[in-house]
Amino acid sequence: MTRSKYLTIGAALLATVAVPALAIAHGGGDRDGATTSPRAERMIERFEAMDTNKDGVVTRDELAAHRAARLKAADSDGDGLLSAEEFAAMHDGGKVERAQRMVRWLDGDGDGKLSLDELGFMGGRMMAHVDRDGNGSVDKIELGRMIERMARHHGGKGGYHGGRHGGHD
Numbered sequence: 001m002t003r004s005k006y007l008t009i010g011a012a013l014l015a016t017v018a019v020p021a022l023a024i025a026h027g028g029g030d031r032d033g034a035t036t037s038p039r040a041e042r043m044i045e046r047f048e049a050m051d052t053n054k055d056g057v058v059t060r061d062e063l064a065a066h067r068a069a070r071l072k073a074a075d076s077d078g079d080g081l082l083s084a085e086e087f088a089a090m091h092d093g094g095k096v097e098r099a100q101r102m103v104r105w106l107d108g109d110g111d112g113k114l115s116l117d118e119l120g121f122m123g124g125r126m127m128a129h130v131d132r133d134g135n136g137s138v139d140k141i142e143l144g145r146m147i148e149r150m151a152r153h154h155g156g157k158g159g160y161h162g163g164r165h166g167g168h169d
Contacts, residue, residue, distance in 0.1 A: 040147045047143050059137045060127060067123050071116055081113035 050058045050066040074082055074090035082090065088099035106118050130138045130146045 037151075040150065043143070043147065047138070047140070057137045057139045063123055063127060064120065067119055068116055071119060079113075081111070081115055082119070083113050087114060 046066075047058060050062050052062055052065070070090055071080075071082060074086045076086055076089070077083075082103075084096055084100040084103045087103055088096045091099070103112065103114055106114055106121060108118050108121070109115075127136075127138065130142050132142055132145065
């Protein structure tokens with residue numbers, strides 16, 4: 001087979017993955033025609049907010065800057081740390097009980113509050129999980145693939161807390 005045939009076949013295969021992933025990343029729905037969940041929609045909105053230079057890619061630096069800005073905005077007492085209540089408020093008024101569990105899980109120094117470094121642990125793990133090609137950034141295709149994985153894992157509901165798993169969406 002000639003090189004041009006390999007390139008043509010490769011481009012066709014890439015399109016079969018990329019086009020549905022991009023449609024999901026832009027809120028176009030999953031492969032069954034359903035729309036994405038409210039959680040997935042928020043993920044897309046956050047991705048677009050983090051992508052400060054609007055190149056369609058979120059780098060580690062953009063993620064860190066976004067995380068720092070969110071901490072500052074949610075830090076109602078100005079101590080540079082997030083309590084469970086502040087953490088819950090930062091996550092769209094989520095449940096305080098759930099936030100308390102997250103704070104206990106992420107709180108490396110045991111002070112009952114989250115620092116920017118402790119929040120960075122969660123962001124770093126998420127970046128590593130989504131950044132499938134390991135280049136240190138997440139593009140819209142990787143985001144779309146993650147949303148697809150979430151939809152398959154959670155009963156085709158298009159989001160982490162959709163369907164049978166409950167949640168606050």
